[in-house]
Amino acid sequence: MDRRQFLNNLSTATVASIAGGATLSAKADALEEAMSVELDKRIATPWLCNIEPMPTEVAGDTRPWYQHEDPRLPEMPKAPTLRDFYKLRFAPANHVLQSARYAQMNGMEEKVIMACLLHDISVENLIRTDHGYWCAQMVRPYVDEEVAWAIEAHQALRFFPDESVGYEYPDAYIRFFGADYQPEPYIFDAWEKAKNHRWYMTSRLITLNDLYSFEEGVEVDIDDFEDIIGRNFRQPAEGLGFDGSPVAHMWRSIIWPNNFL
Numbered sequence: 001m002d003r004r005q006f007l008n009n010l011s012t013a014t015v016a017s018i019a020g021g022a023t024l025s026a027k028a029d030a031l032e033e034a035m036s037v038e039l040d041k042r043i044a045t046p047w048l049c050n051i052e053p054m055p056t057e058v059a060g061d062t063r064p065w066y067q068h069e070d071p072r073l074p075e076m077p078k079a080p081t082l083r084d085f086y087k088l089r090f091a092p093a094n095h096v097l098q099s100a101r102y103a104q105m106n107g108m109e110e111k112v113i114m115a116c117l118l119h120d121i122s123v124e125n126l127i128r129t130d131h132g133y134w135c136a137q138m139v140r141p142y143v144d145e146e147v148a149w150a151i152e153a154h155q156a157l158r159f160f161p162d163e164s165v166g167y168e169y170p171d172a173y174i175r176f177f178g179a180d181y182q183p184e185p186y187i188f189d190a191w192e193k194a195k196n197h198r199w200y201m202t203s204r205l206i207t208l209n210d211l212y213s214f215e216e217g218v219e220v221d222i223d224d225f226e227d228i229i230g231r232n233f234r235q236p237a238e239g240l241g242f243d244g245s246p247v248a249h250m251w252r253s254i255i256w257p258n259n260f261l
């Protein structure tokens with residue numbers, strides 16, 4: 001931490017609390033508290049599917065750590081299906097469900113609807129950073145490669161307008177990242193590779209149905225997509241997480257997000 005910069009940026013309230021310490025030691029404590037708050041703010045811990053950083057105690061559960069049975073979460077079946085994840089772990093999953101509904105209302109092909117349904121599932125349930133890549137990897141063994149490719153590319157495509165379909169740079173990104181924000185070079189590279197790819201439009205359609213997918217008061221149920229999932233998602237008989245696939249551990253991490261190891 002740059003101490004000079006830190007001290008210059010202290011809020012009036014923090015300065016008052018440090019100055020108000022009755023003894024030198026009380027002043028030092030107040031300063032330390034301010035520094036630790038500042039550090040917490042600046043150092044982002046990757047949010048890897050934890051539902052809380054420190055699990056709160058559950059009455060009657062004397063185990064020091066959760067390992068497999070977490071009393072705060074609904075129990076998952078032994079061989080969970082994609083539907084079980086939406087119902088028992090992802091719920092309410094409004095964003096992806098509404099995106100898929102919007103794609104359906106717009107008359108999109110099933111593979112686009114399927115891609116919309118899956119496009120952000122890591123964000124609330126596993127990890128946010130580089131979410132297009134994580135989401136694509138999670139589903140790649142179970143969907144057509146085109147769907148996985150489109151999900152991966154949507155992360156980059158979100159940053160690049162496409163007038164041909166009326167896709168504009170999201171206003172939300174200006175609010176989130178500032179008007180001068182430039183994506184990292186790897187996002188430009190991904191855009192370069194995607195824009196002439198034969199599956200470009202599948203990914204572009206995710207971004208198009210993504211943009212307007214937050215609607216207050218609209219409730220969409222995963223069962224509305226039962227047939228589409230049945231035709232477009234190869235559910236492993238052993239259950240997601242237990243089929244020995246290269247991504248099974250990702251699904252298990254969502255089943256048991258608070259396992260000690």
Ligand SMILES: [Fe+2]
Pocket residue numbers: 119120131132154155
């Ligand atoms: Fe996304």
Ligand SMILES: [Fe+2]
Pocket residue numbers: 095099119120210
């Ligand atoms: Fe999205």
